[in-house]
Amino acid sequence: MTVPKGTFSLFRSVRFNIFLFSILAGSSALGTFLPQVGEAPEKVEAFLLAHTAWGPVLNSLGLFNVYHSFWFMGLLGLMAFDIVVCKLYKTPPDAGLNHLPPEFSVQEKPDARLEAVLDLKPYRSQWKTPQTGKALEHVLLGFFEKRRYHLEYSQSSGGVRLWVGTRHRMQRWGSYVSHVSLVVVLLGALIKTIFGFEEMVPVLEGGSKLAEHMPWEIYLDRFEVSYYPGTMTPSRFSSALRVYEKASLKRAPDGKDWYEEDPFEEGRLLAQKTILVNDPLVLPAGPGKLGRVKIYQASWGAGGMFRSVMLKIGERTLEIPQRTPTLVPGTAIRVEADMLLPSFVVAPGNRAETDSLELKNPAVRFIFHHQGNKTSPLWLFKNWPELCFAEGENGVLRHAPPPPFRLASVEPILFSGLQVGYDPGFPVVLVGSLGLLVGLSSLFYLHRRRVWVLMKPGGSGSAVLAGAWSSRGPRDFQKEFDGMMTELKVHMGSLSETDRSRKKHGELNRV
Amino acid sequence: MNIVLAGLSHKSASVALREALAAVGVPTVLERLAAEGWEEMVVLSTCNRFELYTSTLALPSGEDPAGTRNSVQGAATYNDVETMRQLLEFMENLCGQSLGQVVYQKSGQEAIHHLFSVSAGLDSLVVGEAEILGQVKQAYEISRQMGRTGKSLNTLFQRALYVGKLVRSHTGISTGQTSVASVAVQLAQKIFGSLSESQVLILGAGKMAELSAKHLLSGNVKRLLVSNRTREKGVALAQKFDAEAVRWEAFPQLLEQVDIVIASTGSARPILTSQLLGPVLSSRRGRSLFLIDIAMPRDVEESVCRLEHVYLYTLEDLKEIVEENVSKRREEFAGARVLVEEELLKFCERDKTRVSYVEKTQAGDARI
Amino acid sequence: MEIGFFKTAAALYTVSMVLSFGYLLSKKERLSFWLWKILSVGLFCHVVSFILRTRTFWQIPENRYFLPINTFFGALSYLALAVALVFWVVEGRHRLNILGAFVLPWACLASGAAVVFADPAISGLVPALQSYWINIHPMVLMTAYAAFANAFGVGLALLIQEHQVKSRKPSLLCYRLPAIEDLDQLNYRIIAVFFPVLTIGIIMGGVWAYNAWGRFWGWDAKETWALITWFVYVIYLHMRFFGGVRGRKTVYVSMLGFASVIFTFVGVNYLSELHGYLSSKG
Known part of the structure; x- marks a missing residue:
């Protein structure tokens, strides 16, 4: 494959582009196989601990944060640059064999040169017609109109005339617009990276939290989750929010946290809304910022805190608040419930862990106190009354016979995972995306065709030369071209109707 | 009624004789037969055979030895023998020669069997060829249109055409091309699909080149180019086939455009080498190139075969394919023959019932 | 009943695929004719099963009016339908039934996997999916x-x-x-x-x-x-x-x-x- 000469020739070579795409695709894939910091930091930690040899090597290469690493973003930038360079040389885009190169002006040597130019066209045809002048022009223009060819250009000199008609001219811009749109999309992404932010603000029900990027305090008045009957799959969850802007919030000297100059300031109520997953709260971004900040209902869970649990002992049900040893009536035993795991799993090493923050398998840890002695902690399960684990000294679990108590219900304090995001680049990305769609559709769904027709008077009529160019291959166009030429010939009186049907059935194919 | 046939084929007669008979033309033959009083007659006249089919209930009028009943299963009776003699006489008059040993004569079941076999392509030079079926159909059509067929010949020929199609679709008798040129065309079609947009370049202008041109034109290509070292021969060949003649020095440039190249020059050393084709291929942008090397010694370097998008077939390769196809057809021969015989029996059974019905009614008439 | 129709569709796709192998290796045009007809019937059954599934799906109020492709089963089902449909349209237009042997296996694989591995139970949409998207x-x-x-x-x-x-x-x-x-x-x-x-x-x-x-x-x-x-x-x-x-x-x-x-x-x-x-x- 020959590499084009000139500056930036490397960037314009197809091999390089393909190489670039491959590297981008490959590194993206790598990021899905290795744990990433943004998604699961604890898994990254675990990986580094497990692979002391090449773990840190991978880390230094940025492979635990691929998509935000300098080299990945650099590759994206390189791709954008590459596109610009490639397309810069073709602004405006290639018209697909121009009308006529300047040297082939009709004034000079009308016949010979023009014919030679038409010979370059992959599709050619020529014939003689008894008609001349205006009549011929009329026929041709009518033909162009009927077939929806836009008459792009016509020139005449010394009796020789040339017409050029094109169909679906829009296709010419397809590749160009697509590529430029990609750059726009990347630009939008860049804008977001520089100017945008997103943060996760988990707020406990009944509580509030300060946002990091905005001087706001977000109150979660009420968090509701409803389940599909008989399952633990949530059907709906919503947060009733109040957002206050606190003028007295200032950045700490280290630039990271806020500190409240006036801890008693309540702030200005910006908005109050109950948000759902697909229905965020939209707020103005503040002075000097374009676009809006949105608060999304991203997730929710039980953090491990709970108001109380209900323990069923024989006939009675005892309500036990968190970390409050409660006396069992009629005995000298006090029961303490100190930990809640919302979705209990036995992790490697026989440890108690949770694999989700949603209440898929609630388990509560109980400790029984009796006259100064404590039992080993026992785990009881809401969904599995017969199951019980005893937790040993270093947290190791072992099976234990279930005590005569049952965990009837848990009232966890839920938190709502709010995503606060500001993406000024999104409109740009959207525009780029639309451009990409228009460009691609135009490129692949439109069939651009161009027909040159040259007529020169001669003998008792005129000689006609025709040539064509198609943006698609001969398979799509050859038959159409042949059909068009036959039709033209018939209209021009060069071919009788019977000949036409003979030709149609392939008998006169090499006319 | 009985079917009688007299004829000659490539198995017994010389080319000259066959050509002489074929030259007369079927309509003319039918007219002459009609003039001599033959009522029912089908003339099957091709370059490989000349056969006359008639039905003995339709002797030239005035000659019907009364009382002689012919059944389809019986041996040739007096009527059949007489008919065959008259047919032979007619043929000898037609070609002006004595035909004695060359002609075969059949009647009754034998004749029907022969026609079925011919229609199925089992009697052809190239077993299972498709052409003969069309020729039988044409022969029948002409006779029918001229009113030269009656019920018996109608039934017979319609059945024969059915058998011809049946054998071809139920056995492999007609699969696979059996001439080098048609194999080449078929392969080209497997590379390019329809050849109507293909451009063909013929290098050389000898007999083989000419033959290939003829066959490829039947594939209806878009453009045919001829290039030969000695310009005159190239131009002559080009004119013959309405092709474009190209200067020998200019042919390498054409390699970028053409799709199929037939190399049949007399060159002692290969003219299409990897070195020559290498740069051409990259400018072809991946379009396939089919090289058919029918020259001896080879015109195309063997290493060319390894180039991507290039398909090289030498004369040996093509011949091998032809042989394979021919032997496959031969394998099918036995099966086809069995099928023909089955159909013959079926046909005769039906005819027997018809004949006995006719006999009964005629007997009934006679009684009245 | 919906599952019945789906299993029928899966079976018909398989039959169609087998016929397409036969057609590829033999020359019987009859096979091409039948593989086409059977594929059409299979597609019809599949669409019917999809419609039935959607109706059951909408019985859960949160699911109105969304399409039931939130589970692996639903997705595989749609995928099989799409493969068969694209084949039916594209190869049908170009009369390339011969390619059935190369394409239909995917439809069979997808629908077969759905029947064997995926759970056909209708479930409610999680809140994130409750959108016209x-x-x-x-x-x-x-x-x-x-x-x-x-x-x-x-x-x-x-x-x-x-x-x-x-x-x-x-x-x-x-x-x-x-x-x-x-x-x-x-x-x-x-x-x-x-x-x-x-x-x-x-x-x-x-x-x-x-x-x-x-x-x-x-x-x-x-x-x-x-x-x-x-x-x-x-x-x-x-x-x-x-x-x-x-x-x-x-x-x-x-x-x-x-x-x-x-x-x-x-x-x-x-x-x-x-x-x-x-x-x-x-």
Whole structure:
């Protein structure tokens, strides 16, 4: 494959582009196989601990944060640059064999040169017609109109005339617009990276939290989750929010946290809304910022805190608040419930862990106190009354016979995972995306065709030369071209109707 | 009624004789037969055979030895023998020669069997060829249109055409091309699909080149180019086939455009080498190139075969394919023959019932 | 009843596939006729099962009026339908039933996997999916995937045919398969027509994610692999348009693209396990 000469020739070579795409695709894939910091930091930690040899090597290469690493973003930038360079040389885009190169002006040597130019066209045809002048022009223009060819250009000199008609001219811009749109999309992404932010603000029900990027305090008045009957799959969850802007919030000297100059300031109520997953709260971004900040209902869970649990002992049900040893009536035993795991799993090493923050398998840890002695902690399960684990000294679990108590219900304090995001680049990305769609559709769904027709008077009529160019291959166009030429010939009186049907059935194919 | 046939084929007669008979033309033959009083007659006249089919209930009028009943299963009776003699006489008059040993004569079941076999392509030079079926159909059509067929010949020929199609679709008798040129065309079609947009370049202008041109034109290509070292021969060949003649020095440039190249020059050393084709291929942008090397010694370097998008077939390769196809057809021969015989029996059974019905009614008439 | 119709459809697809193998290897036009008819009936049954499933789905109030493709079963079902439908339309138009042997296996595989491995139970949509986007985004993407399955089949046929002709000893199979250039052109056309569809699908995913979670692109496994698939087909298109490469090499790339499609659809679900495997080793 020959590499084009000139500056930036490397960037314009197809091999390089393909190489670039491959590297981008490959590194993206790598990021899905290795744990990433943004998604699961604890898994990254675990990986580094497990692979002391090449773990840190991978880390230094940025492979635990691929998509935000300098080299990945650099590759994206390189791709954008590459596109610009490639397309810069073709602004405006290639018209697909121009009308006529300047040297082939009709004034000079009308016949010979023009014919030679038409010979370059992959599709050619020529014939003689008894008609001349205006009549011929009329026929041709009518033909162009009927077939929806836009008459792009016509020139005449010394009796020789040339017409050029094109169909679906829009296709010419397809590749160009697509590529430029990609750059726009990347630009939008860049804008977001520089100017945008997103943060996760988990707020406990009944509580509030300060946002990091905005001087706001977000109150979660009420968090509701409803389940599909008989399952633990949530059907709906919503947060009733109040957002206050606190003028007295200032950045700490280290630039990271806020500190409240006036801890008693309540702030200005910006908005109050109950948000759902697909229905965020939209707020103005503040002075000097374009676009809006949105608060999304991203997730929710039980953090491990709970108001109380209900323990069923024989006939009675005892309500036990968190970390409050409660006396069992009629005995000298006090029961303490100190930990809640919302979705209990036995992790490697026989440890108690949770694999989700949603209440898929609630388990509560109980400790029984009796006259100064404590039992080993026992785990009881809401969904599995017969199951019980005893937790040993270093947290190791072992099976234990279930005590005569049952965990009837848990009232966890839920938190709502709010995503606060500001993406000024999104409109740009959207525009780029639309451009990409228009460009691609135009490129692949439109069939651009161009027909040159040259007529020169001669003998008792005129000689006609025709040539064509198609943006698609001969398979799509050859038959159409042949059909068009036959039709033209018939209209021009060069071919009788019977000949036409003979030709149609392939008998006169090499006319 | 009985079917009688007299004829000659490539198995017994010389080319000259066959050509002489074929030259007369079927309509003319039918007219002459009609003039001599033959009522029912089908003339099957091709370059490989000349056969006359008639039905003995339709002797030239005035000659019907009364009382002689012919059944389809019986041996040739007096009527059949007489008919065959008259047919032979007619043929000898037609070609002006004595035909004695060359002609075969059949009647009754034998004749029907022969026609079925011919229609199925089992009697052809190239077993299972498709052409003969069309020729039988044409022969029948002409006779029918001229009113030269009656019920018996109608039934017979319609059945024969059915058998011809049946054998071809139920056995492999007609699969696979059996001439080098048609194999080449078929392969080209497997590379390019329809050849109507293909451009063909013929290098050389000898007999083989000419033959290939003829066959490829039947594939209806878009453009045919001829290039030969000695310009005159190239131009002559080009004119013959309405092709474009190209200067020998200019042919390498054409390699970028053409799709199929037939190399049949007399060159002692290969003219299409990897070195020559290498740069051409990259400018072809991946379009396939089919090289058919029918020259001896080879015109195309063997290493060319390894180039991507290039398909090289030498004369040996093509011949091998032809042989394979021919032997496959031969394998099918036995099966086809069995099928023909089955159909013959079926046909005769039906005819027997018809004949006995006719006999009964005629007997009934006679009684009245 | 819905499952009954679906199982019938899956069975009919399998029968159709078997017939297509037979048609490829023998010459009986009858097989082509029957494989077509049976495929049509299978498609009909499949559509009926889909409609029935949707009706049951809407009995849960939160599910109105969304399409039931929130489970693996639903997705596989739609995928099988799309593959069979694209084949029915594309190859039907070009009279290329012969390619059934290369394409229909995917429809059988998808519907068979649904019957054997996936749980057909109707479930309620989780809140994140309760949006009109679920009626468009997954369908668009899966239609593109189905088309790429078709392209894979065509590409495979091309590789076989090319090998056949190149070998200078073509077998009977060579004469059954379509021409090399035709297959190459078809492979290209399928990809060219459905590449914008893939692009739209990915973009829709981004817009939906923006509306639901506040970020257009989060580089999570599913998104990333859809993008990787996109990149592979971009490579294919560049090779063809700007590199002047055709035939074998481009088919390899298009097959790689399809492998990526499979991974995007199925493989990503196992990635979290993979994560776990990688991080707990040692």
